[in-house]
Amino acid sequence: DAKTTQPTSMDCAEGRAANLPCNHSTISGNEYVYWYRQIHSQGPQYIIHGLKNNETNEMASLIITEDRKSSTLILPHATLRDTAVYYCIVRSRNTGGFKTIFGAGTRLFVKA
Amino acid sequence: ETGVTQSPTHLIKTRGQQVTLRCSSQSGHNTVSWYQQALGQGPQFIFQYYREEENGRGNFPPRFSGLQFPNYSSELNVNALELDDSALYLCASSNRDLVIDTQYFGPGTRLTVL
Numbered sequence: 001d002a003k004t005t006q007p008t009s010m011d012c013a014e015g016r017a018a019n020l021p022c023n024h025s026t027i028s029g030n031e032y033v034y035w036y037r038q039i040h041s042q043g044p045q046y047i048i049h050g051l052k053n054n055e056t057n058e059m060a061s062l063i064i065t066e067d068r069k070s071s072t073l074i075l076p077h078a079t080l081r082d083t084a085v086y087y088c089i090v091r092s093r094n095t096g097g098f099k100t101i102f103g104a105g106t107r108l109f110v111k112a
Numbered sequence: 113e114t115g116v117t118q119s120p121t122h123l124i125k126t127r128g129q130q131v132t133l134r135c136s137s138q139s140g141h142n143t144v145s146w147y148q149q150a151l152g153q154g155p156q157f158i159f160q161y162y163r164e165e166e167n168g169r170g171n172f173p174p175r176f177s178g179l180q181f182p183n184y185s186s187e188l189n190v191n192a193l194e195l196d197d198s199a200l201y202l203c204a205s206s207n208r209d210l211v212i213d214t215q216y217f218g219p220g221t222r223l224t225v226l
Contacts, residue, residue, distance in 0.1 A: 032212065043116075043202055043217035044155065087154060100145065100204075100215065102154030 009107040018075040022088030031092040037084040116218035137205030144186035147202040
């Protein structure tokens with residue numbers, strides 16, 4: 001079973017910030033939070049990852065709560081091309097086989 | 113572009129046949145993970161190869177097997193194909209020797225079993 005819980009779908013207006021939540025209440029101390037997105041049957045695209053500090057890159061920002069039990073991916077200015085399924089994953093290099101367990105993800109619809 | 117390539121792009125087989133899918137990892141990576149993604153679902157972990165050895169396996173039967181070569185490219189072999197094996201097969205490469213071993217995915221191979 002996936003170790004994360006995400007809403008099934010979300011809508012966002014083009015140009016506005018998209019805030020995608022993720023719950024990972026059973027996260028272990030050495031597990032990182034990763035976000036990927038998948039656009040219509042392409043391979044998942046890496047977006048960002050973090051351990052306990054907030055992170056920002058050219059694609060997005062990741063906000064992780066102090067207790068690390070949840071996080072939010074922020075796309076600051078969503079475009080139509082950001083319409084995709086977004087996966088929140090927790091994983092650790094110490095997990096046997098580095099197994100990465102994907103849930104069903106959040107289907108984000110960006111509307112004009 | 114991640115630098116991870118997969119071949120073929122699409123493949124059609126019939127039940128009972130065998131199939132081999134290929135993955136070339138990104139330069140500098142020594143680990144390849146394989147995933148199966150059925151329509152409308154998230155990717156499911158099949159197994160991982162690290163420096164030519166299987167390093168972990170998901171809940172898939174033995175007819176799913178793999179190889180990793182000295183150049184760290186990899187193959188996924190599926191014997192005795194079943195209809196339910198129809199899916200998008202993804203490989204992801206990473207460098208397990210790093211503290212943060214981010215996985216980068218290829219474009220996938222779409223397998224249809226008739």
